[in-house]
Amino acid sequence: MVALGCSFDARVDGLIKNRHGTYYSQQRVPERLQRAVVRVLKSSRPRQVSLKKTLGTKVLAEANSRAKPVLMEFDRTLPPLRLLRAQGA
Template sequence: MRVLMGVIKDRHGTYYARKTVPATPRGLRAAVALELDNGKAVQSHLKKSLGTKDVRDANVRAKPVLAEFDRIIAKAKARLAATTGPVVKRTNLNDTEIKRVAEWVYATALKEDEALRFSGRLELRRSYKTESFASNSLGSSRARHNEDQPIVGGHGRWYEQASSYADLC
């Protein structure tokens, strides 16, 4: 005869009912440990001996034990839902937070500007644009015929950054 799902046999032949506590929602395993009040921080499995070595008796005894495990997990989910409040989105910032956000934006802009100036791409791109507009002819020696090609060899990331900033100019 086959055993039910959740019924396992140990090395001595005794049957146990075992159920894994789901990892989601977050904190459920800790809530199950609180529900059992067993002193553990988290409870990843629920396990109870069925007290028999006979498979038929194990299947009969396992049903109420597995139902009890389901009740324990349901109580833990209810406890978790009661203690976890909804996430409230903030609609305003205080002066210190506004100052920190502004400093972060400014520092990021300086870092990107320094990267562009260090690579030299931005100035080169500007000179090509001004010459091509000034000469107004495609025959100019410095005019670019294929915009998909980088101006000179180098790292592709530098070219992408420079082209995005040159479009702003």
């Protein structure tokens, strides 16, 4: 029995592949922090819905190993934003 549309590759959560085959690491920003992320990143957008960074590889195994530190960095970015939002800045 073959499952159509399913991939059996083991993948780290937060990995996406663009149309050129390059992997990116992406994490959704909670709605209550989206405006604070814009201020910290000095973006011209009204809201920042996700944090995204290229992993610079087209190989899934390399992308998995490169994604973990990037996702950890995203996790370190969000707690200070919670404090910034709590202070009303």
